[in-house]
Amino acid sequence: MTKQAKANMPSLDNYWMPFTANRQFKKSPRLLVSAEGMHYTADDGRQVLDGTAGLWCVNAGHGRRQITSAVERQLATLDFAPSFQMGHPVAFEFAERLAAIAPGGPEAKLDRVFYTGSGSESVDTALKIAIAYQRAIGQGTRTRVIGRERGYHGVGFGGISVGGLVNNRRVFPLLPGADHMRHTHDPARNAFSRGLPEHGADLADDLERMVALHGAETIAAVIVEPVAGSTGVLVPPKGYLERLRDIATRHGILLIFDEVITGFGRLGTPFATDYFGVIPDLVTTAKGLTNGAIPMGAVFAKRDVYDALMTGPEAAIELFHGYTYSGHPAAAAAGLATLDIYESEGLLTRGADLAQEWEDAIFTLKDAPNVIDIRTIGLVAGIELSSRPGAVGARAYDVFVDAFKKGLLIRVTGDVIALSPPLIIEREQIGEIVSVLGDAIKRAE
16 A cells, blocks of 8 residues: 555544454454455455455445446435335335245245345344234244254344354343254264255254244244355255255244345355245345345245234234335335346356356365365355364464455355355356465465
């Protein structure tokens, strides 16, 4: 960075950064100043290949003028409109377009859309809808929600309660009654699996254990990520999601898929619901919904869940829930433009064409130092490293910093390197990711 650029930089003191070691970062900051296509530009002018789609969200790549123009037009026309007892056409148009590509296709009838501002808000919304639904059908004792160990469902109190990442939970009070099934990570039997792991479908039977422990009449819903992303890309074992669906149905428990990460083409299908052919009752989304351009989330609800609440006096509010920015005009405009790009460029299914090449390339890192497992599905990968004694996460963090210096942005969680590039990635860029990452892993003793 030039002296003039440094002089024009704002102070780093005032911004309390999320999920960041603030003191460590501010001693040696990594700043991004612009982005286009597959690349960021760092403050020193270096091009940085985006191996993470920003934060699992920039599925169509950066700097899409179509989205920028749509947002600009919308802000000039209608910058904000209240969504409580009022509406505006763009929000309804976006919901109609989303319903047309809803998880599971037309037969699934997941075509009722509730807008939120983020993935965390989507999760809390889905949990509340599930509890309200059970009450509406005369099952008011069903207030318990079940999550899974190592699950990540955002940072609202509902999300951390059903989530299973200890650091997100340990200093905060949790919702009473939440409980957790075991996670599906089984490196002893499934390490370096190509495709879905063979072992672990029986872990879905933990939901039966929850029923035996608490009683089905107390459980409103169970929530899982079809592919657990933030914990290190945990791919579900063969038959696991099907088994979970069967158990939930048998006991009258709603099944919620958290597709904040897997939604909008990440697995080579529009949603993980489509990839696995398992239909939940509610689906949470965000991130790729607007290509990350404007914060927004959405919950897809089955029509019968929605209809169950559309009872009583016509003038009565059916669900006492919502956000100031639900269906924000600029966010909806960004979402419509994003859907246009996904459709015109075939991005919701493009990952299927690249998935095998992606898997083969990532698996060339199998014999790199300290690599103890590799997991891929669609255009997602998790490369797990052995931990240094007494320093979990240190090795992967060193790889992260090294890769960034060499022009590649990756994400790390613990000692797992997670990759999820924009869906516009080209084959030569897959090779670049693997080359830079492989060298960084070799240097991280």
